Amino acid sequence: MCRSLFWTCIPLLFSFPAFADTAGTEFFEQKIRPVLVKHCYECHSVESKSVKGGLLVDSAAGLLNGGDSGPSLVAGQPDESVLIEALRYETYEMPPSGKLPEDVIKDFEKWVSMGAPDPRTDPVKGSVGSEEIDFETARQFWAFQPPESHVVPTVQDAEWPRSWIDSFVLSKLEANDLQPMPDAERSSLIRRIAYDLTGLPPSLDDLEALEEETGQNSVERFVDRLLASQQYAEHWARHWLDVARYADSNGADFNATFHNAWRYRNYVIDTFHEDRPFDEFVREQIAGDFLDANNMEETSRNLIATGFLMVGTKMLSERDKEKLRMDVVDEQINSIGKVFLGMTVGCARCHDHKFDPIPTSDYYALAGILRSTQTLDGEIQKYVSNWTRQPLPMTEEHEQSLAEYNARVQQLEKEIKAAEAKLTQLxxxxxxxxxxxxxxxxxxxxxxxxxxxxxxxxxxxxxxxxxxxxxxxxxxxxxxxxxxxxxxxxxxxxxxxxxxxxxxxxxxxxxxxxxxxxxxxxxxxxxxxxxxxxxxxxxxxxxxxxxxxxxxxxxxxxxxxxxxxxxxxxxxxxxxxxxxxxxxxxxxxxxxxxxxxxxxxxxxKRVKDDAPPPAPVALAVREAEDQGDYSICIRGEPRNLGRKVPRGFLTVATYNSAPEIPAGQSGRLSLAEWLADPQNPLTARVYVNRVWQHLIGHGLVRSVDNFGHLGERPSHPDLLDQLAVEFIQHNWSTKWLIREIVLSRTYQQTSEHDDSRWKVDPENRLLRRMNRKPLSAEQIRDTMLQATGSLDDSQTESPVAALGTLVSQNNPNDAKVQLASSNTRAIYQPVIRNELSSLMRVFDFADPDFVTGRRAETTVPTQSLWMMNSPMIADRSQIIGQQIADLTELNSEEKVQTLYRRILGRPATSQEAEVAIQFVSSFEQPSDDETDSETNSTTEPELQPNAEDWADLAHAIIASSTFRMLD
CATH class of the missing domain: 2.60.120.260 (Galactose-binding domain-like)
Known part of the structure; x- marks a missing residue:
């Protein structure tokens, strides 16, 4: 059997549907609409005294149709779009008051390249005041009603449900004359659970133990063991870092290094490991510096947690510092809105939200809180802003050793300066x-x-x-x-x-x-x-x-x-x-x-080599010196202020009385209490929906970051409510929630296709089967290391400690950032904005510039090409091949099973084993002692595959869709 034929036996192109997210709409709302409102509406909207050039830009149709000069843009082709030419001042000069900054023009070029996504279906009617929103009516929308407990439905097939979750799911299926699929095969289920809970395949010991044990009890013990592991915390912390837009550098115009961001990363990992209540997790990230602490560790943890507000990208070289300040506030509001509320609150910066009941006054009520918070402080260099760093508490011994060390260094530096001066004189x-x-x-x-x-x-x-x-x-x-x-x-x-x-x-x-x-x-x-x-x-x-x-x-x-x-x-x-x-x-x-x-x-040098650990600092916010309410910025312009609004929260999501903001405080503590209030209709729902998505493959609300009118409606609203209510009643425990879902029969169904069920429910919204899911970039990498026994399970600190103030010097001659590689898990590897590794780029790593509740799931040829040609995959395959070849006590069939268990986390099927043995056998060569020319034996020698053959087999398995997909 030739090797090329074997490669065709294992599909290389992944066949799962591409994920259509809302990134384009979000990009338009954040980057494009505010510019149009500020610079274009005056002359090119339905409210203009006279529409210049016949061009309307206050609706998608108007912008696409263009004016007297024809269509203003060609979707996907910025160089062919009149709008882009005008912004560049190549033909027309728009706006006539002055050319827009280059970064704004680049945003428009990117937007057109994306296909010019534009959610506006009607002409803009001008900004309306909050008095024009009927909040009582607005609260009738499903997402703005606090979740309520529901009676578990009665089902016809009372034997199938294993939990109350299953009853809600089966009730929907039966209402549509559908039946759930059978349970998944045990090997597939064990692999699924291991990856979903830890991001790694099951260990060989777990596989052996679970093959010998049968029944649900062994699965429950397996789940409990994984939930107690550090690997679980690291995997689920990465999910949170996606929405927290975590990175180890600033990106944007000035890619400065976040040397202390790792503290926030490790704080998130520790929080999941300890299963600390999610409502506490929310409070700490918004206002940890206000919370009571019983010891030094808690004080440090609370300060570090506010790094959530710090890690977003910032245009640090902006010379208009008031604009920069409000841009940072906007990034924080937009992040808080999506992460905790599933709402695009940032859309209300320039005008009342066009789709959701969020007036501009609510936006600036929140802005007053965050503007009263210090995020930027001082300058890295002239005109380039710096960010705040908060000192963390130290022991008395540490303080004393640092003081003694600093005194010795200062004295020696003084002596060196004097000695060098004398040398210069000589x-x-x-x-x-x-x-x-x-x-x-x-x-x-x-x-x-x-x-x-x-x-x-x-x-x-x-x-x-x-x-x-x-x-x-x-x-x-x-x-x-x-x-x-x-x-x-x-x-x-x-x-x-x-x-x-x-x-x-x-x-x-x-x-x-x-x-x-x-x-x-x-x-x-x-x-x-x-x-x-x-x-x-x-x-x-x-x-x-x-x-x-x-x-x-x-x-x-x-x-x-x-x-x-x-x-x-x-x-x-x-x-x-x-x-x-x-x-x-x-x-x-x-x-x-x-x-x-x-x-x-x-x-x-000797003194510095023996230096005690430096005084710990965290990337953390603090209260600003100038606090108070803030004014509405007309069209989002901080130099054009309107009426002042009191600090507060989203009116439509506020029940009973909102927390008061004490005098002399920014209001962050009150904001944290409002977000974590069980009566808040969004916080618990948004979180349990994300957890459901990570385990099942799609959220009950598929637009996980948008619970507003433009988002999708829940497929199982009663189940979503019940999950939120139970989650709160179980002390906001993430481990309880994950365990409840994983042990349900809904989760444990097979993912196999059934044509008759598919015709009724083609998108599997009714959960008639389990969804297939692709492994993430991190899971691919970490699996390769674990398969070769190279994975380092230690928790590390800063991955960018060796870098200076800047990741790179921001000029065309800069070489790619070179960082020391390690075998720790992917979560501990550096996330450099603008310079993600090829693995991360090709396999849909979350863009750290944005809140990413659901990563894109693409199927593109570059993924297969990367798996076939990556030096990392080739290297790992060679190592595995040599390790398998060295198992001389095993025969070929046993080696195949060992190889599959290491790479796929399950045994090979009989068909897979047969094909694999044929493959390695087709290239077997007799060993040296079997080719003695002096022997006259006519017996054909027994042939043995060599390490290269096993490496090729390993590479083929790794590059297959069987490896990439989680059934």
Missing amino acids: EDSSTRSAILEQGILKDDSEAKLIGNWKSSTYSKHFIGKGYIHDDKQDLGSKKVIFEVNVPEDGEYEVRLAFPGSGGRASNVPVVIDHADGSTTISVDQTKRAKLLTMLQPLGRFPIRTDQPFVVTISNTGTNGYVIVDALQVVNVNELTEDNTQAVDENLAKIEAQRKHVDQLKARL
Whole structure:
């Protein structure tokens, strides 16, 4: 059997439906509509005194149809769109008051490239006040009514439900003359549970134990064991980090490094591991700095939790600081609205929400709270804002050791500064002049250059205006040639000037053509030159006036940078004892002082190497100095203020009396209490719906981040209500909720297709079967490491500690960010905005710029190509192949089963085993001891697959849809 045929036996293209999310609509509402309202509506809306150019931009149809110049945009083709040309000032100049910033134009180009998604179906009618919204009527919408408990429905097939969840599901199915699918095979169920709960396949021990045990009790024990594991917390924390828009860098215009974001990441992991109540989790992230704490650990945890408000991307180089402040507030409002409420509150920044009962006054009621909160503080560099960092509590011992350490460092730095000043004084004395004035001194500017030499002044101690170096390029083709004419025949000392340091070549060839012939010397430029740290004597040579004296420095065969500063030629008659004694004495003093400086620096290095842990700080907010209510920004413009509105919350989602905002506080604590109130109709519903989605594959409300009028309606509203009510009654416990769903028969159905059921319910909204789900990018990576026994299960700290203030310098010549790789789980790997790894990009990792309650699920050829060609997959396959080949005590069939268990987390089926054995057997070669040419045996030797064969089989399994899909 040929290998190409085997690859066709395992499908490489994944066949699950693409996920149609609302990212386009959200992008329009955040980036496009506010600009249109602010800059275009005055002349191009139904309320304009006269519509300029016949163009209306206050509806999707008007913008698409265009005006007197024809259609204004071509969906998917920004370069063909008149609108983009006008914004670029290439044809028309819109707006005429001045060209929009480049980042805004880029947003429009991206929007058109996305297909110009635009939810507006009617012309905009201008901003309405809250008095025009009938909130009592608005509260009749399902999402704005507090969840109520419902009677568990009676079903015809009373034997099928395993829990109250199943009764709600079966009731819907029976009402549509449908029956649920049978239970999943045990091996598929175990694999499903392991991945859904921990993001990893079941261990070999779990597989063995669960194959021997039967019944639901063993499954329950398996679920409980996984829920108690650290792997569970890490996997489910990643779900939360998706909605929390977590990253280790800022992205945007100034990709600054978030060195302390890891504390928030680990806080989330610890919260899931401890199963702390979700309502507490909400309060801590919004107002942890206000909450009571019983000890230092709780104080730290509460401060770190407010990193939720910090980790969003920010346009740090915005010079209009008031605009930046309100842009940050907007990002926070938009995130809070989607994460906790499932509402697009940010759409009300410039005008009343067009679809949901959220007036602009409610938006600025929230804005007053967050504007009274300090998120940005100071500057990283001129015009570039910095963010707040909060000190975390320390033990007395830690404080004392830091104080002692800082005192030692300050004292040594003071001594080094004084010693360096004395050294500079010695070097700048008459000794320097006396040495440089000796003989003939030729600067590099007087030399003949062959090849491209680069000028520099980076290193200290150079002669003239600078020095030159070869840039470690074009070895063997670069030369510097000095020609010297001496006034009289004699013996001369030749000195080469260069600033020595690390990175320099240790084998620079210098050819000296003198009166007695030619001498080649190898110069070690990694060491400091003997005289003044820049002039290195090369020896003494005879020189005559009637023939040229030439010194040639080249980069032939060099192992580092070649540096050339100057050449000095001194008649030895000038170097008599009387003439050199004072110079030598001063040089000795200089060298002694230099050694003293080096010793002090070495002491400082030893002290720093033994430094205690630095004072811990967290990426966390604090109260702003100027607090209070804020005014409505007309059309979202912070320089155009309207009436002031009191701080508060969403009117439509407020029942009973809203929490009061005490004087002298921003209001964040009251906001946190309102969000976590059991009477809030949205918070619990939104969360249990997300949990349901992660386990079942789709939410009961499929638009998990939008419970508003543009979102989808719940397929099982009573079940959603009951889940929310039970969740609250069970102390907001995530582990209880997950356990309840996973142990239901609804979850444990097979995912197999049934044509008759499909015709009635093609989208599986009635939950007639289990949904197939693709493994995430993180699950692919971590499975590969676990399969080879390489997965490091330790919890780590900052993955970007080695980076400076900026991830990169934001210029076209920047190389890709290089970070040390590790085998810890994917959640501990760096998330660099704008520079995600190819694995993350190809396999639909959540965009950290946005709240992502549901990741896209795409089926594209690049995924199959990546699996086939990725060096990581090839490397892991080779390791697995060698490990399987080394199991010499097993036969081929046993090896196949071991391989499948490691990679897929389940045994191979009989058909899979048969195909796999045929594959590896087709390339078997006899071993050395079986090919003895002296044997006359006619018996055919038993053939054994080699490591390469098993590696190819492993790679094929990994690249298959069987691996990628969770049945």
